Structures are given as C-alpha cells and as structure tokens.
Amino acid sequence: MLETPLASLHRQLGGRMVPFAGYAMPVQYPAGILTEHLHTRDAAGLFDVSHMGQAELVGDGAAAALEKLTPADVQGLKPGRQRYGVLMTESGGILDDFMVANRGDRLFLVLNASRKHLDIPAIEAVLPAGVTLRPLPDRALLALQGPGAVPALATLAPGIAAMKFMDFAEHALAGIPCLVSRSGYTGEDGVEISVPAEQAEALARALLALPGVKPAGLGARDSLRLEAGLCLYGNDLDETTSPVEANLVWTMGKRRRMAWDFRGAERCRAELDGGPARLRVGIQPEGRQPARGHTLVQQDGAVIGEITSGGFGPSVNAPIAMGYVARGAAADGTALDLMVRGKALPARTCPLPFTPHRYAR
Template identity: 80%
Template sequence: MAESDSALLETPLASLHRELGGRMVPFAGYAMPVQYPAGIMQEHLHCRAAASLFDVSHMGQAELVGEGAAKALEALTPADVQGLKPGRQRYGLLMTMAGGIFDDFMVANLGDRLFLVVNASRKEQDLALIGAALPAGVSLRPLPDRALIALQGPQAVASIATLAPGIADLSFMGIGAFEIAGVPAIVSRSGYTGEDGVEISVPAESAEKFARALLALPGVQPAGLGARDSLRLEAGLCLYGNDIDETTSPVEANLVWTIGKRRRTEWNFAGAERVRQELDTGARRLRVGIRPEGRQPARGHTEVHAGGQKVGEVTSGGFGPSVNGPVAMGYVAREHAADGTPLDLMVRGKPLAARVAPLPFTPHRYAR
C-alpha cells in the first residue's frame, strides 16, 4: 500500500529539495528526493567526477555515554568497538541471537562518547535493541534534532576544506568536530558511494543554511536517492532490507572483515555460534557480484539459475552508469560463487546470460 504524503515524515531539508526541483518519493517513512531535474544518470556521473550533496537526515543518530559503553555494544556486534581509538569510526553489524544481521551501522569514538548512525528503516528497532542491552551507568541518547548530509566525490574534501581546512587532514574513517560556515559539525571521512567524501552531522535548525553553503561551493551539485543507490551498487555496498537482513549472516554476506580479530577469539556476541560454524564449515550461499550480458538489467528478486536449477536470487540490480552496463548483487549457492561462473537470470520468464563478477564493479577511491 502506498504511503500517503500526509503520513510521511520530512527531513530539515525538505523545502530546499522542492526548491531545487527534487522529485519527492516515499522512502523509509520519509518524503525524500529520488532525483533532481538533471536526472539520476547525470547525478551519478557527477558524483564520480566532482562532488555531490546527499541528504541522509532520515538516518538515525544517537550517542552512547558512560563507563563500559563500548563493551556493552560489543554484546550486539562482532565489531571491535573497545579497540576503536578516539577520532576513529568503524562500520559494523548489529546481530540477532540466531546469527542474522539486525542492521548495519557506523560507530565512532568521539573521546567522551560513542556516536552511532543507523538505518532509517530500522532506527526505532535498533535503538530499542541497544537500549535493552545496556548496563547501569551507560545511557543511550537518540539525536532526533540533528541532520546528516553526505558530500561525496573526488572533489568533495577539497571543496569543503575551503570552509574548514582541518577536514583535509582526516584520513578514511577519521572523525572530528569542526565549525563550518558558522555551524558546529561532526565530520567523518566516510560515505556510501565508493568515492572519497564526508558525512556531516549538524543541528537540524542549521541544516538548510549549511546545505546552501555547500551547494554554493564550486563543483557541488545535489543528488537524490536514485544516484545514491546506483553508486553504492557499483561500489558493491549492501543496502539493508535488500542485500542483508535478519536471515543473512556476516559470512554469507561476505562481511567477515567486520568481525574484529579479538572478537574471533572471544565469540561473545549475539549470533556468534552460527558465525563460528559457517567460518569453520562454509556458508550454504554467498553474496556475489553479477554481470548480465547485453544491456538489460536484472532487478531485485530475479531468480538465478544454473544448469536449469534455481541456485539463488538477485538482491540489488540496475544499470551502472560508470561501467556503462547492467550490474547486480545477489546470493548464490556456494558451489556457484566463484568469479566467472556462468549463470542464467530469469527475466520475464526468459534466461538472461550472466556471470559471477568480482566486487566492487567500480574501484573504491577512499583516502587511505
């Protein structure tokens, strides 16, 4: 059932999106711009070439405060949170007791507190899950009064550094507090496009002024959800609810790298038993990249066949503007997961030839 416009929440930048010609659509309970007049293809390619501004204020932001906050969070995630140094951020997975992925999230050490960013579609559930796991003396503070803006692309950091030079000194996954255009901001050198760039948390009441200051920088253009999705797909990055969910494990999802080295000796996080077993014996299925032959894309839920049998399913698929062809990700049975393995994608009842392809489809260009 379609969500009515009246029932949708709005981010602090909603009026700016409309002013810029953004086409608003329902997403995770919010009215969000899917594209601007330039169109998804141009927005995507501009991000790969220059700098694009994305509104990601629908995401959930929160702080964990108190002695033992990092240890408490480790009960829910295989990430090494206690080993996270001040001024550093990490990508992690929240886990179910059965070993599925409850959500993916970012956690940063701001010195006196942990800063969390979780997915829009899961934020209420995530904060409830985390809150229930906290011991006395550790508190979770949701931050609903903050906006989140991503500036992504090879020129993003150079552009914003004209307003706050210290940002250029951050390395990939570095985070710090800055004043930018008169607005206090928490800036992390991270993003979900495969490009270099930053994500910036600012007070909601200053968000529009702040976004206008960034859009006034040379080379910066707005981009919507459409380009954000095609960029992250080319970069081989998972979208929660499509590529990962409570049925998928970190091993199946090829996210084993998120499990800290120390955590693999302790096995004291939710779902550890399934993760340990799959690391020992191999997962039944694996997330892979898929390149369809020809020009026709295969969308999510397309069946993947091999030898006339169903061996998996596409979870994300579309046209990759940077690779100038269709790209997809999905899960296939382990014996069909090697790069180059031929597959058939069942598009409108007809087999479309494809092959397993290495991820990412477009090289990551993070500031290592």
C-alpha cells in the same frame, strides 16, 4: 510521511519527492539520476541522509556493552576514528548495519532509517547501569561525496583535508559546529556531516555554493553504492542473512572471532568453520538488459540463488547486480542464468566492486 529539515530546500531545487523509510525524500532533481551519478563520480554530489538515525552512547563500559550486539571491535576503536559494523540477532542474522565513531567520552552511532526503531530498543536492552543511549532526532545528516568534495569543503575548514578515511572530528563549517567523518556510501572520497537540524538548510546552501557541488538524490545514491558493491539493508542484508554469507567477515574483529561472545556468534562460527550455504557475489549480466532485485538465479536449470540489488551502472556503462548464490557457484567467472520475464539471460559472477573505491587512505 515524515520530512527532513531540508524538505523545503529539496522542493525549491526541483527535487522529485518519493516515500522512503517513512520519509518524503528526493529521488532526483531536474538534472536526472544519470547526470547526478556521473557528476558525483567526477566532482561532488550533496545528498540529504537526515532520515538516518543518529544517537550517542554515553557512560563507562559503553563500548563493551555494544559489543554484546556486534562482532565489531568497538573497544579497540581509537578516539577520532569510525568503524562499520553489523548488529546481530539471536539467531545469527543481521538486525542492521551501522556506523560507530569514538568521540573520546562517548560513542556516536548512525543507524538505518528503516531499522532505527528496532535498533534503539535492542541496544538499550543490553546496557548496564550507568550507560545511556541518547537518540539525536534534533540533528540532520548530509553526505558530500566525490573527488571534489574534500577540496571544496576544505575552503571552509582546511583541517578536513588532513583527515583520512574513517577519521571523525568536530569542525565548524560556515560558522556552524558539525561532526564530520571522512566516509560515505558511494565508493568515492567524501564526508558525512552531522549538523544541528535548525542549521541544516543554511549549511546545505553554503555547500551548494561551493565550486563543483550539485544536489543528488536517492536514485544516484543507490546506483553509486551498487557500483561500489555496498550493501543496502532490506535488499542485500536482513535478519535471515549472516555476516559470513554477506561476505562481511572483515567487520568481525580478530579478538571477537576468538572470544565468540556476541549475539548470534554460534551461527557465524559454524559457517566460518564449515562454509555457509550461500554467499553474496557480484553478478555481471551479459548484454544490456538489467536484472532487478528478486530475479531468480539458475544454473543448469536449477534455482541456486537470487538477485538482491540490480540495475544499470552509469559509470561502467553496463548492467550490474549483486545477489546470493550457492557456495559452489560463487567463484568468479561462474556462468549463471538470470530469469528475467520468463527468459534465461546469461550472466557471470564477478569480483566486487564494479567501480574501484577511491577512499582517502
């Protein structure tokens, strides 16, 4: 197992370490997943996401080159702004989902830990002469999430309070130069902070010393993002899934949907014109029993889909799930059966997210 620069700190804090995407990561701390989840919703949770891949794309034409792989409008991204997008396969599936920020003279990328070994060569393969992809393995990544995150962080760097959702800027935190984006993976307001690896523990300790900040692990991160209706690559997205099926058409820039000049565009265009065979939807089981990933979804005895993410939502105090169902069963309120341990549990499709987003727009 690989370790992040904060592995020693996690153990000191009592983190229970588990394998995740090739790394030893804390799934929870002594307070437990439920407490960490609710504390993030109420105050601020600090997550180590240093397993994610960080890289920068440098050179004239970098944005145009990246657009060969993504339907996101990268060339239209203004300096100091960040955008969510997907990288595509030739067949119109999703190679990965990622974040891209415009730093003015370069693009800053955040890639999934489990996919960065595929993303990097895929990006390098489309780069023209003079454009270079530089992986940044010497940087750590922290996420401070929750309604108390920015007020607490602003005591170290007042300028962060003026940032809006998806703003990206350089700030010194506790004397440490950092790259800060006002974004996250919980549905809450908050920031993600890229920091030199050798200074990551000092920064994490400074953040944990702020009022209302407590450590949170992968378990809470997963339940928070599920309540927020956010996709997890490998569960809700993979190389068989298109952005249209995944209800991620909003990531496809208007200009890109006119030119259709990105990898996999043919499938996306056909599904937008004729409708996809299936769609990602929210699913609300009736009763209290959760339905986990790979649970089959039935309607009138016929299998029409599958749960891709499911569990208990601490903030909504009920089981919640996302999955793919046949397009004809995707309308909100459609009655379904979830096959859990051989029994059909009633459920209905429902709007996403389960918990309203609270981004600083």
